[in-house]
Each structure stands twice: as structure tokens, then as C-alpha cells.
Amino acid sequence: xxxxxxxxxxxxxxxxxxxxxxxxxxxxxxxxxxxxxxxxxxxxxxxxxxxxxxxxxxxxxxxxxxxxxxxxxxxxxxxxxxxxxxxxxxxxxxxxxxxxxxxxxxxxxxxxxxxxxxxxxxxxxxxxxxxxxxxxxxxxxxxxxxxxxxxxxxxxxxxxxxxxxxxxxxxxxxxxxxxxxxxxxxxxxxxxxxxxxxxxxxxxxxxxxxxxxxxxxxxxxxxxxxxxx
Numbered sequence: 001x002x003x004x005x006x007x008x009x010x011x012x013x014x015x016x017x018x019x020x021x022x023x024x025x026x027x028x029x030x031x032x033x034x035x036x037x038x039x040x041x042x043x044x045x046x047x048x049x050x051x052x053x054x055x056x057x058x059x060x061x062x063x064x065x066x067x068x069x070x071x072x073x074x075x076x077x078x079x080x081x082x083x084x085x086x087x088x089x090x091x092x093x094x095x096x097x098x099x100x101x102x103x104x105x106x107x108x109x110x111x112x113x114x115x116x117x118x119x120x121x122x123x124x125x126x127x128x129x130x131x132x133x134x135x136x137x138x139x140x141x142x143x144x145x146x147x148x149x150x151x152x153x154x155x156x157x158x159x160x161x162x163x164x165x166x167x168x169x170x171x172x173x174x175x176x177x178x179x180x181x182x183x184x185x186x187x188x189x190x191x192x193x194x195x196x197x198x199x200x201x202x203x204x205x206x207x208x209x210x211x212x213x214x215x216x217x218x219x220x221x222x223x224x225x226x227x228x229x
Contacts, residue, residue, distance in 0.1 A: 080102060082103070083103075084099055084100045085104065085105060087100045088100060101114065101117055101201055110198075115189060118184065118189065118204060119181065119184050121205075121208050122177050122208050122209075126174065126177045129170045129174050133167055133171075136167050139160075139163065176209040177209055180208060180209045180211075190204060192216050193212060194212060194216045199211075199213050199214075200213070
């Protein structure tokens with residue numbers, strides 16, 4: 001019995017090679033990881049860093065004027081002097097002043113004396129425009145001498161151009177004066193063409209050729225700004 005037991009080989013404690021082969025194959029098949037580049041590591045650090053806070057809002061500049069909405073001018077009420085209200089009854093047209101005409105009662109608006117007063121104003125303005133036109137003609141006639149200096153010649157030509165533009169505006173005004181005198185003759189002077197309301201003595205004294213009341217003129221100017229001429 002002892003001899004038969006001694007012939008039997010002792011069991012080996014070593015692990016079989018078949019069990020370790022798959023692990024080695026897996027490790028061989030796995031690709032080797034490349035070392036991280038400096039750029040990649042910097043990106044990772046930037047992504048893991050805390051988010052940057054937005055920049056503070058810019059402070060509004062100080063001492064800047066606030067935009068003001070354009071509003072039409074409000075008509076100012078003209079005060080009448082009661083002491084001058086009846087002066088028109090005793091004075092002639094040449095002796096009446098603007099303040100005395102303004103002080104006339106509203107019931108006497110555009111009476112014969114007021115119409116004669118404004119006719120006198122228009123005729124004086126017309127005569128002044130004719131005198132200016134005659135003076136311009138004399139100036140252009142006297143400055144026909146050729147100036148050798150180019151700078152002086154350019155200055156003279158610029159003055160002539162400016163004077164001619166002024167005369168052209170006065171020519172258009174002269175046409176309006178003629179129309180206003182015709183309105184006096186027809187009895188339409190002093191009343192608005194659009195509304196038929198009185199234009200007012202103060203406005204006519206400031207602009208004798210006015211054909212629109214202040215409110216109608218403002219509406220027309222507003223339409224021109226919005227829609228053009």
C-alpha cells in the first residue's frame with residue numbers, strides 16, 4: 001500500500017496557462033493611450049475652471065442734454081391797452097401807431113380805418129422793395145470795372161450773388177404784396193383762407209401778407225415736414 005501510494009504523482013498547485021491567456025490577449029489588443037498634449041490639458045483646465053462673470057455695464061455719460069420733443073409754439077395772448085382803445089376815432093391813419101391799432105375793439109376788426117391802415121403799410125413795403133431793386137441795379141452798374149486781384153474779384157462776385165438772391169426773395173414778396181392789396185379791395189383781407197377765421201391784428205402787423213391764421217400755418221408746416229412739399 002505504501003509503495004502504490006508513493007507512485008501516484010502529487011497534484012500540481014500551479015494555475016493553468018489557459019486561464020491567463022485571454023487576459024494577456026485583451027491587454028495586448030487594447031490601444032496604448034497617447035500622452036495628453038499641453039493644449040488639451042489647458043482646455044480641460046479651462047473647462048473645469050469657474051465661469052467668468054460678465055463685465056459690469058458701462059456707466060451712462062453725465063451732463064448730456066436730454067432729447068426734447070418738438071412742440072408747436074403756443075400763441076401768446078396780446079394785451080390791449082384800454083386807454084388806447086378809442087384813439088382811432090380821433091386820429092388819422094398816418095398818426096395811428098401799431099399799439100393803437102391793436103387796442104381797437106374786436107367789434108371793429110377790419111373796419112374801413114384798419115383796412116386803410118394796412119393798405120398804407122403794404123404800399124410802404126412795396127415802395128421800399130422797389131427802392132432796393134433800384135439800388136441793386138446801380139451797384140451792379142458801378143462794379144463793372146475789372147479787378148486784377150483774383151481774391152478781390154471773387155469777393156465782389158460773392159457779394160453780387162448774395163444781393164441778387166435777396167432781390168429774388170423780395171421779388172416773390174412783392175407778388176404777395178400785390179395779392180394782399182387785391183384782397184383789401186375785395187374785402188377778404190384779414191381772414192384765413194382755410195378756416196375763414198380772423199387772422200388777428202398782431203399777426204398782420206408782423207406779417208402784412210399773411211393769408212393763414214397761426215393755427216392753420218402751424219398745421220401746414222407740420223404737413224410739409226411729414227409729407228414734404
